[in-house]
Amino acid sequence: MAKPLLLLLDVFMALRERGFELGIQEYLIALRLLAENELVGSRQDLILACQLMWAKSLEEQQLVAQTLEMFLPPRLDSPELASWLGDVEKEKAALDKESDQTAESKAPDDAPPSKPESSSVGLGPELRLPFELVAATSLEDVSDPAISPGQPDPQDLTAGPPDAATALDADTVMEIKGHFTLDKPPEEEDDEDKFIFEIELPVPDRQIRQAWRKLRRFRRSGPAVEMDVEATLTRFSKQGGVLNPVLRPHLRNEARLLVLADEGGSMLPFRHIIQPLLEAIRQSGLAEVKVVYFHNVPGREVFTDWRMEEVVRLEDLVATPATPHGILIISEGGAARHRYSEERLEKTLEILTWLRNYTPRIAWLNPLPAVRWPGSTAGVLDRGRFVPMFALEREGLIRCVASLQRAGN
Amino acid sequence: MSYIQRYKGTGASDPRGFPYIADESLVKAVNMAIMLERPLLVKGPPGCGKTRLARAIADELNLPLHEWYIKSTSRARDGLYSIDMLRRLNDSQLHQNDRAQKLLPYISFGPLGEALRSKVESVVLIDEIDKADLDFPNDLLRELDEKKFTIEELDERELTPEDREQGFAKTYSATKSPIIVITSNDEKELPDAFLRRCLFYYINFPALEQLLQIVKVNLPDINLEENLVRAAIQKFMQFRQLKDLRKAPATGEMLDWVRVLHYWEVDSAALESNPKLSETPYWQVLFKHQRDLERIQNL
Numbered sequence: 108m109a110k111p112l113l114l115l116l117d118v119f120m121a122l123r124e125r126g127f128e129l130g131i132q133e134y135l136i137a138l139r140l141l142a143e144n145e146l147v148g149s150r151q152d153l154i155l156a157c158q159l160m161w162a163k164s165l166e167e168q169q170l171v172a173q174t175l176e177m178f179l180p181p182r183l184d185s186p187e188l189a190s191w192l193g194d195v196e197k198e199k200a201a202l203d204k205e206s207d208q209t210a211e212s213k214a215p216d217d218a219p220p221s222k223p224e225s226s227s228v229g230l231g232p233e234l235r236l237p238f239e240l241v242a243a244t245s246l247e248d249v250s251d252p253a254i255s256p257g258q259p260d261p262q263d264l265t266a267g268p269p270d271a272a273t274a275l276d277a278d279t280v281m282e283i284k285g286h287f288t289l290d291k292p293p294e295e296e297d298d299e300d301k302f303i304f305e306i307e308l309p310v311p312d313r314q315i316r317q318a319w320r321k322l323r324r325f326r327r328s329g330p331a332v333e334m335d336v337e338a339t340l341t342r343f344s345k346q347g348g349v350l351n352p353v354l355r356p357h358l359r360n361e362a363r364l365l366v367l368a369d370e371g372g373s374m375l376p377f378r379h380i381i382q383p384l385l386e387a388i389r390q391s392g393l394a395e396v397k398v399v400y401f402h403n404v405p406g407r408e409v410f411t412d413w414r415m416e417e418v419v420r421l422e423d424l425v426a427t428p429a430t431p432h433g434i435l436i437i438s439e440g441g442a443a444r445h446r447y448s449e450e451r452l453e454k455t456l457e458i459l460t461w462l463r464n465y466t467p468r469i470a471w472l473n474p475l476p477a478v479r480w481p482g483s484t485a486g487v488l489d490r491g492r493f494v495p496m497f498a499l500e501r502e503g504l505i506r507c508v509a510s511l512q513r514a515g516n
Numbered sequence: 517m518s519y520i521q522r523y524k525g526t527g528a529s530d531p532r533g534f535p536y537i538a539d540e541s542l543v544k545a546v547n548m549a550i551m552l553e554r555p556l557l558v559k560g561p562p563g564c565g566k567t568r569l570a571r572a573i574a575d576e577l578n579l580p581l582h583e584w585y586i587k588s589t590s591r592a593r594d595g596l597y598s599i600d601m602l603r604r605l606n607d608s609q610l611h612q613n614d615r616a617q618k619l620l621p622y623i624s625f626g627p628l629g630e631a632l633r634s635k636v637e638s639v640v641l642i643d644e645i646d647k648a649d650l651d652f653p654n655d656l657l658r659e660l661d662e663k664k665f666t667i668e669e670l671d672e673r674e675l676t677p678e679d680r681e682q683g684f685a686k687t688y689s690a691t692k693s694p695i696i697v698i699t700s701n702d703e704k705e706l707p708d709a710f711l712r713r714c715l716f717y718y719i720n721f722p723a724l725e726q727l728l729q730i731v732k733v734n735l736p737d738i739n740l741e742e743n744l745v746r747a748a749i750q751k752f753m754q755f756r757q758l759k760d761l762r763k764a765p766a767t768g769e770m771l772d773w774v775r776v777l778h779y780w781e782v783d784s785a786a787l788e789s790n791p792k793l794s795e796t797p798y799w800q801v802l803f804k805h806q807r808d809l810e811r812i813q814n815l
Contacts, residue, residue, distance in 0.1 A: 128712070
């Protein structure tokens with residue numbers, strides 16, 4: 108069994124691979140916390156501690172809990188951990204006798220931590236898995252109820268003889284390899300969906316929002332509440348004194364974004380990432396985000412809903428005074444099926460030229476990585492520099508926003 | 517090395533204490549934050565007690581509480597200190613007043629600044645940090661990390677020995693690390709660099725038993741009938757579970773409703789008998805949006 112120090116390292120690296128931004132500091136803090144026996148005395152505490160330090164949102168908490176479950180063996184045995192956690196429970200000792208996976212033998216009462224050979228550290232009754240499960244499956248197929256803070260203890264699996272619990276009962280959550288989890292708020296007690304599905308976006312939600320916050324068009328609007336220092340000093344020098352400072356309104360970001368999203372056909376497989384992407388953009392603090400849909404090529408008429416039932420004229424959306432500060436086109440542009448179509452290219456160029464009459468700030472976001480573009484309509488658009496095209500990944504998003512921010516300046 | 521858990525979450529049971537119910541993992545989280553000397557960032561649905569946590573900790577550990585309620589106009593520096601430049605400008609125009617010669621009289625300290633200056637341990641509440649600008653949390657990184665801050669505008673040479681004796685300096689460093697609780701409504705995204713320095717905890721909306729406790733603890737002077745409260749809470753949970761509500765009722769509304777039910781002497785049977793939500797007595801107290809009211813009327 109892995110020694111506990113390395114155990115946390117495995118978890119730590121696994122979380123980093125899944126996109127968590129954790130550094131050495133975070134790892135060292137975790138170790139420091141674990142050294143405090145009082146605070147981390149059970150597996151639940153261990154999970155809570157890791158969630159506290161490494162997770163920064165509810166979704167991340169669930170991910171941390173899952174990853175820990177994957178790596179923590181049902182029973183940890185190591186004298187180091189015993190001395191770290193300092194907890195050996197009496198009931199564990201008795202039950203450990205029954206299910207004998209490893210070669211250890213235990214005395215009926217507590218094995219004191221100082222005994223190096225036969226100390227098997229129990230980490231709380233809620234961890235015990237049915238004996239058959241442990242025997243039959245490898246560590247990665249381990250099933251355990253999801254643990255998140257604020258929930259009552261997962262059911263005590265040690266209740267009853269081990270073999271009675273072979274059948275996974277309705278309350279057990281299964282972990283599907285490939286890390287699919289469905290987000291569900293912890294207070295809901297839903298008996299049907301015990302599968303947690305999570306969409307793993309190419310770019311994490313938070314980074315999308317942060318990237319789009321950089322699309323800025325600052326203007327002063329609203330009540331005059333902030334002191335304009337320069338104007339006040341000017342008044343001072345003219346009047347020889349200041350009775351009233353000069354006030355001005357705050358800067359507000361009034362950026363307006365128009366998104367033209369390709370829908371249907373080749374874009375179908377991407378819907379599950381485009382929708383969260385749009386949602387994240389909406390939440391990134393821009394003054395206005397309008398989303399309209401088209402199929403294959405945007406025309407003079409587009410649709411306000413993804414089912415493409417309600418039509419609206421594109422001209423109404425881009426004409427002054429409501430001209431958006433940026434137009435974002437989201438489409439695979441033929442790259443998904445590696446198709447080049449001259450007709451599609453021509454129509455796309457036509458609409459781009461027409462849009463440029465209203466604003467030069469246009470960018471194209473392609474859900475596929477850049478390696479897939481050559482040989483398709485999208486590839487030609489990119490190579491010919493007809494429109495700035497970016498792939499849907501972290502750097503692509505940042506450059507896309509920068510391009511919109513800069514364009515036409 | 518053993519570490520005593522300082523915060524026990526017993527505010528509720530202590531009659532002199534601040535009424536606050538904290539579940540076990542929250543207690544643990546608070547203690548871990550205290551031990552690691554890192555700020556605790558709490559998020560959760562409205563009405564789950566995020567803001568009151570700091571008060572509860574301060575009350576139980578008998579420490580002073582410094583409250584900083586963030587507005588959209590807040591700047592990081594104001595939480596540490598602010599300089600009344602306008603007053604100084606005015607004073608300087610009065611030739612007989614040479615008070616304006618020194619910067620020191622015009623400096624006042626904000627909640628975080630006070631906490632870092634103070635010689636005793638304290639609790640700091642930074643409430644609704646997501647209301648401020650995106651750069652706001654980043655401006656506090658050094659202060660949160662090293663627990664010290666510097667008054668940039670102050671020229672050290674103007675400090676006389678008397679000033680120093682009174683505790684003024686250019687750089688203040690906390691002798692005892694304050695316990696910092698930061699709340700966020702999750703309206704805006706917080707920068708990663710800031711999040712890395714905090715411990716994150718999500719407070720869930722209380723469950724039935726906890727809600728019961730909350731009612732008892734918040735309405736102690738009313739003689740409440742237990743059946744009535746239970747029935748009311750169950751109805752309340754049913755209301756909360758409706759989808760697509762503009763604003764789901766939270767603990768504040770629940771307490772108001774229980775008060776109303778009590779004063780108008782509603783029978784608990786009246787609450788339990790009616791399966792139709794729109795016939796629940798005085799249910800309108802729970803909602804704050806016309807759309808929600810209409811929706812329930814039509815149920």
